[in-house]
Amino acid sequence: MIALHLLTGLCVLAGLVFFAAGTLGLLRLPDPLTRLHALAKADNIGLGLIALGVLPQLVASGAVLAAAKVVAIWLLLQLSSGAVAQLLAEVAFRDSETGADDPDGAAAEAGEP
Amino acid sequence: MSLAFDALLCLLALLAALRAVAAGEGFSRVAAFMAYGLILGLVWVRLAAVDVALTEVAVGSGVTGLVLLRAVARDDAPAPLAAGLAYRLLAGVVALLVFAGLAAVVLLLPEPAPSLAPEVARHLPATDLGNPITAVLIVFRALDTLLETVVLLLALIGVWALSPDRTWAGRPAVLLPAPWSGALEFLARLVVPVGVLVGLYMFWAGADVPGGAFQGGAVLAAMALMAIAAGLLPRPVLARRRLRALLLAGPFGFLLVGVLGWVFADAFLAYPPGVEKAVIILVEAAITLSIAVTLALLVLGPPVAEETE
Amino acid sequence: MSGGALPGLPPADMLLVLAVILPLFGLLPLLLLGSRLAERLTLLVLAAGLAVALGIGAEVAAAGQAATAFIGGWRPPLGVGLRADGLSAVMLVMTAVVLCATGLYAMTGPATPRAAGERMPTAFWMLLLCVWSALNLVFVAEDLFTLYVALELLTFAAVPLVCLDGKEGQIEAALRYLVFALFGSVLYLLGTVLIYALYGTLDIILAARRASVSPGLVVALAAMTAGMMAKAALFPLHLWLPPAHSGAPPAASAMLSAVVIKAPIFLLVRFWLDLAPESLAVKVGPILAGLGAAAILMCSLVALAQHRLKLLIAYSTAAQIGYLFLMFPLAAAASAWSALAWTGGALHLASHAFSKAAMFMAAGLIAEAVGHDRIKGLTGLGRALPVSVAAFGLGGLSLMGLPPAGGFVAKVMLLSAAVHLGNWWIALVILIGGLLAGGYVLRVVVPALQRPAAPLALRPVAGWREWVALALALVAVGLGFVPLEPSAYLAIGRPASWAEGAP
């Protein structure tokens, strides 16, 4: 029982570290692509670790259905955060090509494909 | 410990609200507002109102945020000048007065708090429903809910009426520029079926546990929007009779059931005894459908001329 | 749930519900059928709605007490009650008459060419029906939250009406109107929340029985009152009204100015004369009256300076709203004269609705015929468009408060109540306001009756539309023949009759 709690605590703590690092990256990194990179790590591994930490607790207390929901949430997030990061990166890349990401948007009219 | 968590939530909500007011740029304001909605969702859970939390996150933050984002993207007018200092001071004083007045009222609220919870509990068995909130929405105060579906429909008519005459029967504009890669389509193909299932479950389960027509409808609307954005569904033609019939199904199904209440029960919007639950589920299904379509169309916006794309 | 008080009529509770839902049924064909066919159906719905309103009026008169209905059979505090007292019945009938006239006026006649597209007619008829449903609900709902939904329904129907033509200035006006209206609704909702927090009910009658003066109630009523002032465009929150009401198509202007802004005023009457304890109402009445007086004086002066006919009428609306606020200190006082002020206020509400609808319709026809609505260019119009000018003039007569018009009787009642209750300044404002109204109406009518310098080139307008406007103006004048005494009908179902059976 103690081992179970210890596992949960460690996993959640490690997950939080990833979230903190991801948030720090979001705030401090210079351009959209690297920020996305930081964020994706937080989402995937951070949430994964927290889910992993919570799972044994749920299973041990008999809430198998809830455990399945946690797994489903993690899977859905994997999917959507991966795809959304890809889409955002696309837009960021397109904007960097056309120079549209300067804050005034002055160059926005320049050659949109 | 939990009070500290609540205080943190309140602080976050206030910070997000301040940023939504003070940020210089439209996009940042909307982003802050959406964060505000998500934080409020947690506040609602803390206030033991899971149904409201779902609605807040899906409609208050999600769909509202989408509409605001669309407007920010299309409104390229330069922001008007900031109000003068004197006026801002006046606004600050008014805001402080509002806070003081409301805070005083909050601190002076009567003890014990008056509540209709016992009344609802007493009459809940008669409705055959397990979720008291659904019972209030569909049975005890059905008129409000009926009119709310009309309000949604009316907002859509108002939005459509803004289009020029020649595009009235056209399609809404494209929400997103077509992506280069297939990432969105990939995501939509996988998530939309799951989302539709979740939306239907929320409607179905709403009779007995948190959920219901509005929450389920919002999820279904989001899935439809995703499918349209990914190119899996065409943008709808607004003049299509079938589409309009879907819009009308909820409000008019509800109205019809209400009128039948005069025939089979003894009042408008009374449900015939014995089959209440079946009729209620039927009404909820019609409402869910109409809400999903109406929300999606409200996010897509007014019809435009085809050649402008 | 009582049966029909009158043989041959459906029971009153059914009529109350029908008043709200009948217009909604008209939406169905509009979205599914073409506008041409739907227009005919809408006119049928309008006629049926008028019959329902008259039916409620008759039932209330026959029963001598308020008609009530409980939605789904659930009684307050859990359920929602509808209730029509004498004042509600008058409002229902007034709204039905004005909206039926608007419908006739807006109808595509056999002579008029078919409208360019489906958009305008479809949207217009749907919005008209929703305005009607929402107004009827405001007049009969007994539940504060149902009233909130009704107010929102009204807002969402009224805002698009302002910008149906789709021009830039109209959309700007609609946007400003929307922001004010939303601000008003949210404040109203805030008050509703506080009242529920204090008394555990949303039902106005139950809350009135439990209400006592407390800081919470004061904040709640203050929020609701500020919200309704924004929606009713009471000075100094009136800035949205003139562009919105003057920019809309004439049929929409008539609706907005005549009946839509009456909804928040009706609710203020409910808050201060039904819900609030008398001791509080007596204190707040003079504040409301002071704002009303400012509205009368300021907005009348601004109306005098207008160059456009429709803007003049819109500013006149902002001014005439002020008279309705003069009623509060007079009607709240515990005195025999307050009943007279009460009758006068209600009569002014109705006569203003008819005369203002007539004036906006006439102005629309004049603008259509002349091609513009600049007041300077209307000299000699009386010979070319006698019916429209007569409608405008008769409507104006009522605004000025000249005998025998309805506005005259209403103002005499308010005036004598003010004098007898010792509120001299209110009497003075009524008199000055009448003079100012005379100024801005005669500015239009006198030149119109002169011989034109050069013959006017006019486009033809449909004659029946002119007669609709004139008919409404004649109704406004005809109201002047009601007797000069407190009305027994308006006293039906008022708080004085609630005494029995507090829970």
Add this chain to the structure above:
Amino acid sequence: MSAETLFGLAAAALCAIGIYGLMVGRGALARLIAFNLLGGGVFVLFGVVARRGAGAGFGGDPVPQALVITGIVVAFSATALGAALVERLAQLRAKGGAPSEEPEADT
């Protein structure tokens, strides 16, 4: 301090922020956002009222909770209408102040 009081005070502050934003907002969109902030504050206040009325086996008074759901949907409708108005206005202004292209203009 109880959690309800805490959330109640936060709701009061949110209302104040919303009112401030409505008064000083730069442009209609900013005002629409402020309206939603204010609405959120009012709803939370209603939620606090509901929570205080917990009883009869419910975590909160279901009547106000249900009404908040209605209120959120109505607020969304308002936002959608306002956003469409803002966009149309921007579209018309982008055409360069020329009166709209529709031929029926008769002023």
